[in-house]
Every structure is written in C-alpha cells, then in structure tokens.
Amino acid sequence: MRTRAALAVKAGQDLEIVDLELEGPREGEVLVEVKATGICHTDDFTLSGADPEGIFPAVLGHEGAGVVVDVGPGVKSVKKGDHVIPLYTPECRECPSCLSRKTNLCTAIRGTQGQGLMPDGTSRFRTLDGDPVFHYMGCSTFSNFTVMPEIALAKVREDAPFDKICYIGCGVTTGVGAVLNTAGVEQGAKAVVFGLGGIGLNVIQGLRLAGADMIIGVDINPARKEWGEKFGMTHFVNAAEVGDDIVPHIVNMTKKGADQIGGADYTFDCTGNVKVMRAALECAHRGWGVSVVIGVAPAGAEISTRPFQLVTGRTWKGTAFGGARGRTDVPKIVDWYMDGKIEIDPMITHTMPLEKINHGFDLMRKGESIRSVVLF
Amino acid sequence: MRTRAALAVKAGQDLEIVDLELEGPREGEVLVEVKATGICHTDDFTLSGADPEGIFPAVLGHEGAGVVVDVGPGVKSVKKGDHVIPLYTPECRECPSCLSRKTNLCTAIRGTQGQGLMPDGTSRFRTLDGDPVFHYMGCSTFSNFTVMPEIALAKVREDAPFDKICYIGCGVTTGVGAVLNTAGVEQGAKAVVFGLGGIGLNVIQGLRLAGADMIIGVDINPARKEWGEKFGMTHFVNAAEVGDDIVPHIVNMTKKGADQIGGADYTFDCTGNVKVMRAALECAHRGWGVSVVIGVAPAGAEISTRPFQLVTGRTWKGTAFGGARGRTDVPKIVDWYMDGKIEIDPMITHTMPLEKINHGFDLMRKGESIRSVVLF
Numbered sequence: 202m203r204t205r206a207a208l209a210v211k212a213g214q215d216l217e218i219v220d221l222e223l224e225g226p227r228e229g230e231v232l233v234e235v236k237a238t239g240i241c242h243t244d245d246f247t248l249s250g251a252d253p254e255g256i257f258p259a260v261l262g263h264e265g266a267g268v269v270v271d272v273g274p275g276v277k278s279v280k281k282g283d284h285v286i287p288l289y290t291p292e293c294r295e296c297p298s299c300l301s302r303k304t305n306l307c308t309a310i311r312g313t314q315g316q317g318l319m320p321d322g323t324s325r326f327r328t329l330d331g332d333p334v335f336h337y338m339g340c341s342t343f344s345n346f347t348v349m350p351e352i353a354l355a356k357v358r359e360d361a362p363f364d365k366i367c368y369i370g371c372g373v374t375t376g377v378g379a380v381l382n383t384a385g386v387e388q389g390a391k392a393v394v395f396g397l398g399g400i401g402l403n404v405i406q407g408l409r410l411a412g413a414d415m416i417i418g419v420d421i422n423p424a425r426k427e428w429g430e431k432f433g434m435t436h437f438v439n440a441a442e443v444g445d446d447i448v449p450h451i452v453n454m455t456k457k458g459a460d461q462i463g464g465a466d467y468t469f470d471c472t473g474n475v476k477v478m479r480a481a482l483e484c485a486h487r488g489w490g491v492s493v494v495i496g497v498a499p500a501g502a503e504i505s506t507r508p509f510q511l512v513t514g515r516t517w518k519g520t521a522f523g524g525a526r527g528r529t530d531v532p533k534i535v536d537w538y539m540d541g542k543i544e545i546d547p548m549i550t551h552t553m554p555l556e557k558i559n560h561g562f563d564l565m566r567k568g569e570s571i572r573s574v575v576l577f
Numbered sequence: 578m579r580t581r582a583a584l585a586v587k588a589g590q591d592l593e594i595v596d597l598e599l600e601g602p603r604e605g606e607v608l609v610e611v612k613a614t615g616i617c618h619t620d621d622f623t624l625s626g627a628d629p630e631g632i633f634p635a636v637l638g639h640e641g642a643g644v645v646v647d648v649g650p651g652v653k654s655v656k657k658g659d660h661v662i663p664l665y666t667p668e669c670r671e672c673p674s675c676l677s678r679k680t681n682l683c684t685a686i687r688g689t690q691g692q693g694l695m696p697d698g699t700s701r702f703r704t705l706d707g708d709p710v711f712h713y714m715g716c717s718t719f720s721n722f723t724v725m726p727e728i729a730l731a732k733v734r735e736d737a738p739f740d741k742i743c744y745i746g747c748g749v750t751t752g753v754g755a756v757l758n759t760a761g762v763e764q765g766a767k768a769v770v771f772g773l774g775g776i777g778l779n780v781i782q783g784l785r786l787a788g789a790d791m792i793i794g795v796d797i798n799p800a801r802k803e804w805g806e807k808f809g810m811t812h813f814v815n816a817a818e819v820g821d822d823i824v825p826h827i828v829n830m831t832k833k834g835a836d837q838i839g840g841a842d843y844t845f846d847c848t849g850n851v852k853v854m855r856a857a858l859e860c861a862h863r864g865w866g867v868s869v870v871i872g873v874a875p876a877g878a879e880i881s882t883r884p885f886q887l888v889t890g891r892t893w894k895g896t897a898f899g900g901a902r903g904r905t906d907v908p909k910i911v912d913w914y915m916d917g918k919i920e921i922d923p924m925i926t927h928t929m930p931l932e933k934i935n936h937g938f939d940l941m942r943k944g945e946s947i948r949s950v951v952l953f
Contacts, residue, residue: 511895
C-alpha cells in the first residue's frame with residue numbers, strides 16, 4: 202500500500218514529505234494507522250547525524266498513537282480496530298530480560314531493531330522507485346501507516362484522545378516512570394530535576410504524583426520557571442546565574458531542621474550534558490541519595506566523579522523509557538491521564554499536519570515548544 | 578595513665594613503639610583495653626601520606642577488639658568488663674542519617690573524628706613530653722588502651738576470641754556487608770569480585786553465604802586463586818593474562834542458557850583502582866547489574882564511563898563499612914562467626930606483638946599476608 206511519510210533522506214537535512222510503499226504485516230506483525238505522533242529530541246539527535254547508530258534513509262518518529270488496521274498470521278494480543286501506542290521498548294514477556302523481573306529492557310528484537318529492520322531482518326518500507334527505507338526505533342511513526350511487531354504495541358482504551366496519549370509513547374512515560382519505576386520516590390522526598398524540557402516537566406509531575414515535598418527545578422532558561430510550577434515544581438534554580446556553585450547551592454537549599462548535611466534524596470538529569478549529570482550525582486544526599494540519568498549524551502561523552510561520592514552512599518543509575526514495561530505499564534499511564542492523575546494537555550504546545558513537521562523540529566531546537574504533535 | 582602504642586610520627590615513616598599518656602574517659606566516653614588489632618590497607622594509606630586527610634602524630638589502627646576498663650559519666654550501653662569492638666563508623670541512633678533507615682553513615686561525630694579528636698574537640702593522647710597526639714578514625718587501636726565514644730562501641734559476646742573478631746571491626750564486615758547490605762545479593766546470583774585481598778575474600782564468603790551460584794574472582798596475583806577457592810570462589814580470572822579484554826571476557830563467562838547477553842548480576846571492586854572500578858561496572862549485566870565500589874582510590878582519582886552504561890540499566894554504588902550499622906549488625910556478625918556461618922581463622926595469616934607491627938605492614942605491602950593481627 203501507499204503511505205504518506207516524512208522521510209529522513211540523510212543526516213543534517215530537513216525531512217521530505219513523500220509517498221512510500223508499505224508492505225503488509227508478516228507473521229507476528231501488525232499494520233497500524235498512526236493518528237498522531239510527537240516530535241522528540243531523540244528524533245532530532247538521529248536526524249542531525251550525531252547518533253552513531255543512525256541509518257538513512259529512514260522513517261523517524263517513535264512517539265505515536267493509532268489504530269490497528271490489519272494483523273499478520275499468529276497475532277493474538279491485538280485485533281483490527283484496537284487503539285494502540287507503538288513501543289520502541291517492546292515487551293515480549295519471554296526473553297531473559299523480561300523474565301528477570303528486574304528490567305524493562307526486553308531484548309527479543311534488539312538486534313534487528315537497531316539495524317532499522319523488522320525482526321525477520323527485512324524492511325516493510327520502500328520508495329516508489331523500489332529502494333529500501335529503514336525503520337526507526339522499531340516504530341517509524343512519522344508515517345501515516347507503519348508496520349510494528351505485535352510485542353511492540355500497547356493496547357489502550359478507546360476513549361483516550363490520540364493527539365494527547367501519543368506523548369505517553371515516550372516523554373510522559375520516560376519522565377513519570379523514571380520517578381516511579383527507576384527511582385522509586387517516596388512520600389516526603391526532596392528531589393532535583395535538571396533540565397525542564399518535555400522530559401523534565403514529566404519528571405516533575407511524576408514527583409508530584411509520588412508525593413515529593415521539595416521539587417527543585419534547574420534550567421538555564423528562566424522562562425521554564427513558570428512551566429515547572431504548572432506541574433508541581435516548588436523551587437527554581439537558574440543555573441546560568443548560579444554557575445559553578447550549583448552543587449553547594451542545591452545542597453544548601455535542601456538543608457532542613459536537624460539535617461544540616463543537605464543534599465537531595467533523588468536527582469534527575471534530563472539534559473544529556475555529562476557535566477550536569479555529575480552535578481546531579483554530587484548534590485544527591487550523602488548516605489542515600491539516588492541520581493538517575495535520563496538524558497542522552499553525545500557520542501563518546503563520558504561521565505566522571507570521585508569514587509568517594511559513591512562510597513559515601515550515593516547511587517548512580519539510569520533509565521530508558523522510564524523503566525516501564527510497555528504493554529503492561531503504558532495502558533495504566535493512559536488511565537492515569539484519563540483519570541486526571543497526570544496532565545498532558547498543557548504540554549502539547551503545538552500541533553501541525555505532517556507537511557509542517559520540519560517547523561515542529563525548529564520549534565523544539567529553539568526551545569519554543571514543549572511538545573509538538575503531528576496530526577494525520 | 579600510661580599506654581604502650583605504635584605512634585605514627587609522620588607520613589612515610591615506620592611506626593615508633595612508645596609509651597603515651599592517655600587521659601581517662603570524659604562524659605559519654607569509654608576506656609577500652611585493646612586485646613588485638615588487625616593491620617589494614619587504610620592504615621597504610623594514611624601512614625604513606627597518600628591520605629589527604631591524614632594528621633600526624635597519631636595513633637593509627639581501626640580494626641580492634643577489647644574489654645571495657647572504665648566508663649565516663651552518662652555512659653549506659655556498656656559497662657566495665659564488657660567485650661567490645663571499636664567502630665570507626667559509629668551508630669548514635671539519633672542523627673538524621675541513623676534515623677533515615679537508609680544508611681549506616683552516622684554523622685553524629687563526623688566533624689571531630691575527621692580531625693583526629695574526641696567529640697568534645699580534644700584528644701586523650703599525649704606524648705610523655707605533653708605534646709598532643711591525634712586519634713585516628715575514632716579508634717586508635719594501635720594502642721594497648723584507647724578512649725572511644727560510647728556510640729562507637731559494639732558490645733559483643735564474651736566467648737568470642739579477640740584475636741579473630743578484631744577482623745570484624747573492618748575487613749569482614751566491609752566485605753560480607755557489601756554483599757548483604759549494599760548489594761542485597763539473592764540466591765542464584767552471578768557475581769564478580771575484583772581484587773582478592775582481605776576485603777575481596779570476605780566479599781567472596783559473603784556471596785557464598787547469600788547463595789550466589791557463580792562467584793568469579795579476579796586478581797593479577799595467581800596465588801590468590803587458591804585463596805579465593807577456600808571461601809567459595811567458583812571461577813578465577815587472571816587479569817594480568819586477560820589484559821584489556823577483561824570486560825568481554827567476563828561477559829562471555831556469564832552467558833548461560835537463554836541469556837546470551839551476559840554480564841554479572843553483581844560486581845565488586847576491592848582494588849581502589851579507578852580503571853578496575855570502570856571494568857567492574859561495565860561487566861555488570863545490562864538491565865539490572867549492580868556494581869559496588871569498596872576500594873579506596875588515591876586522592877584526586879576519578880571514575881568514568883559512558884552514561885549509556887547507566888541508561889541501559891546498570892547501577893553504580895559504593896559502600897563504607899559494608900553498609901553495616903556498627904552497634905546493631907557487628908554483634909550479629911560475631912554470632913555468625915561463632916556459629917560457623919562465616920570463616921575468619923584462615924584469613925588471619927600472621928600474628929605478632931606490637932613491637933613487630935612494622936613487619937605486619939611490610940607483609941601487607943608485599944601481598945604476603947591476608948591479615949596480620951597484633952596481639953597485646
């Protein structure tokens with residue numbers, strides 16, 4: 202079949218809106234009509250050429266929502282008409298990772314997904330000239346129709362609006378999940394969030410949900426103060442003003458009552474900057490502070506610190522897709538949105554048709570949007 | 578009173594066996610007759626001058642066992658005749674750290690202890706000429722008699738032999754505790770221990786106690802293979818032979834059955850070498866591997882890695898005194914020794930009188946001893 206798509210022809214170029222040929226679903230695969238898709242920094246990371254694993258030409262996009270149009274042989278968990286969210290982290294429930302009960306990082310199709318291919322080692326996308334086009338993160342939601350492995354689809358309730366829940370396919374789950382699944386934040390905690398973009402704001406609302414008492418947001422953009430406060434931030438630090446003293450500054454802010462050591466119970470890096478990751482670790486509380494890396498660093502960049510920081514009780518962790526198991530947890534997060542436990546609407550600052558997708562990338566690069574959503 | 582002690586006069590010199598003047602216990606303090614004390618790498622780290630916080634002249638030693646001789650006003654938890662193990666990590670049960678339930682790093686007397694002083698800011702030791710001598714790690718067990726804060730004494734059973742349980746004052750608790758308290762190793766786990774000295778061997782026996790299935794020991798000294806096997810090591814890797822391929826080498830060793838990703842569930846650095854700490858992290862299992870830093874690194878040394886290692890599910894932690902709360906946990910570990918759950922006797926490879934203490938340091942530096950114990 203034909204599908205309208207935004208094609209990443211090569212690194213560093215704008216996406217091109219084209220018609221592509223899409224082959225139907227093979228065994229264990231599902232054809233999905235994408236109804237809405239968010240534009241995420243990770244798409245831009247790959248499009249820019251900075252992603253060492255980026256492959257072109259490809260259909261990018263990994264934050265979508267849509268409807269099942271057709272299923273291949275053997276597909277049991279979804280059927281035509283089901284509403285679904287594509288998962289760049291699948292959940293096969295059979296691999297050693299899924300069965301470990303300790304991680305969400307299903308490895309069933311890791312090899313082929315990283316190569317831009319379906320699990321059988323081939324692509325469903327071609328140009329109209331017949332040249333192969335790669336999949337991206339197993340999703341390729343910048344196409345009106347896409348083919349997904351069954352294990353990479355979360356079935357969700359049908360009354361949830363596509364133009365909002367698409368954000369649960371990456372940003373919302375990553376931020377809220379980092380708080381609930383990876384950090385395990387408890388009532389009354391003190392927390393710091395570095396970087397108040399689309400991920401950071403979702404970390405903030407995750408912290409509010411978890412009952413954190415002190416939610417410190419850190420950004421170099423003063424306009425983000427108001428944004429943070431919308432979702433539960435209690436204190437704002439302008440990192441551009443504080444400069445190199447950011448660690449003692451935050452440690453001092455968190456001293457309270459008998460605790461004159463200071464430091465946050467939980468800190469989150471949502472910047473991808475390795476210097477910020479270090480600061481996030483070092484302003485975690487002596488004895489028990491946990492720091493979670495969420496941001497994606499440039500290729501080759503390394504984090505470092507004195508091991509003394511760990512020996513005196515700090516823990517350095519990371520999270521991917523918020524530690525969420527896609528098929529199990531994503532439908533719950535959709536429920537939370539529908540029940541009003543978490544917000545999404547105010548974060549969707551811009552919507553646009555596929556033809557304007559490059560404008561959405563521009564807004565993101567300039568920091569003018571929180572999230573742009575393409576509506577098909 | 579007079580006490581015989583090994584005095585660290587200045588950095589880089591042998592200890593001098595001298596008589597010192599010891600003032601009796603003040604409020605909240607206890608006079609202890611030290612019956613036995615181990616010699617630990619940390620003592621040598623300070624004596625060498627590499628410890629940036631080292632202060633001289635001082636009475637070193639922090640791994641002892643002895644008997645209460647006298648108590649100062651207000652002391653309630655121990656009395657004359659009680660058998661005790663001095664604690665360089667005290668347990669006041671009242672500070673924010675103790676009350677957090679999340680750390681063993683009591684901060685009640687941290688400031689003065691780091692300055693080589695009793696909690697009231699003074700020293701109990703003097704030379705016979707009246708010059709002040711500093712305490713060390715709040716213990717100073719290289720003196721036949723020492724004064725300790727009450728909160729830094731674990732009361733232990735009286736049938737336990739001093740010449741063995743002194744080792745519980747540091748090495749045993751650090752190693753076994755890192756496994757049980759900090760890592761929380763479960764039955765069937767795969768683990769790697771880097772560095773098979775006095776700490777590493779105790780990590781190994783902690784892993785055996787926890788029920789680990791695969792216990793890989795790594796050292797550059799092939800003679801340590803036999804030592805590791807005595808305490809439960811199942812596989813030995815000679816790091817000098819494997820060289821830079823140590824991470825893939827270990828990852829391959831741990832692949833089993835359906836799990837062809839490989840990596841250890843838990844890894845422990847007992848070397849203090851920051852490059853080894855990185856290798857320990859990176860051979861932890863994708864998705865859930867936990868790496869624990871135990872070794873003390875040289876001043877200024879930093880650990881580093883790509884943040885991708887954390888984002889894909891590895892956790893980097895550290896431990897001090899094995900995460901053990903001294904007054905609560907140390908008596909239990911003494912019970913475990915007396916019940917035969919853990920071994921100590923074979924690790925005490927050398928004993929000597931105080932006059933031979935410098936020989937004990939030499940044995941340790943040459944890797945010829947596991948633990949030397951000074952008997953008073």
